[in-house]
Amino acid sequence: xxxxxxxxxxxIARAAKFYDQLLAVIGIKRLMETDNYIMxxxxxxxxxxxxxxxxxxxxxxxxxxxxxxxVVDATAKVDALxxxxxxxxxxxxxxxxxxxxGFYAGYFRDLDGNKLSAFCTS
Numbered sequence: 001x002x003x004x005x006x007x008x009x010x011x012i013a014r015a016a017k018f019y020d021q022l023l024a025v026i027g028i029k030r031l032m033e034t035d036n037y038i039m040x041x042x043x044x045x046x047x048x049x050x051x052x053x054x055x056x057x058x059x060x061x062x063x064x065x066x067x068x069x070x071v072v073d074a075t076a077k078v079d080a081l082x083x084x085x086x087x088x089x090x091x092x093x094x095x096x097x098x099x100x101x102g103f104y105a106g107y108f109r110d111l112d113g114n115k116l117s118a119f120c121t122s
Contacts, residue, residue, distance in 0.1 A: 004039065004048035005068050007114040008060025012038065015051050018088050018111050023049070025080045026072055062113040069117040075104045081118035082106035 009015040016038050020030065023040050031048065032039040041048035049068060054060050072078055079096045085108040086092060093115060096106030105119035 002047050004041070004050055006037070006050045006052045007068065007110070007112070008054050009051045009112045010053075010060050011112075012036075012051060012053060015111055018090070019049070019051060021088055022081065022084050022090075022110075025084050026070070026077055060112060062115070067107075067115040067117055069105075069119055072118055072120050075120055078104055078106050078118045078120055082108055085110070085116070 007015075019038070019040060023029070028040050028042060028049075030038055031041045031044065037050050037052040039048045039050045049070075052060075070081065072081065075096070082092075082096045089111055091109040091113075092107075093109055094105070094107035096118070097104065099105050099119075102122050103119065104122070105117050107115065107117045109115050
């Protein structure tokens with residue numbers, strides 16, 4: 001159901017470098033970009049993550065309770081994404097591990113404080 005998710009940033013160049021390297025871990029590349037946003041996805045018809053400068057021109061802020069969850073197909077990819085986020089200066093919000101029967105996830109924040117999760121199910 002989700003087509004794309006946007007995350008606000010106050011420094012698009014810095015944030016882009018973070019996401020280029022982070023999403024490369026799972027084979028995702030930039031698909032589209034302008035001066036105000038960048039989109040990463042596998043293809044035009046797959047779900048996407050976008051960085052955007054807020055339309056109203058005000059500072060981007062973090063939504064309390066908002067999180068973007070990236071689905072992958074193996075626990076090793078969850079581990080790799082979490083590790084890469086930490087290497088890139090992200091903040092740990094919960095180390096990778098089992099979160100209940102058949103659900104494995106790791107949680108982190110990007111450089112702007114946006115919360116993400118990498119997860120897989122078995």
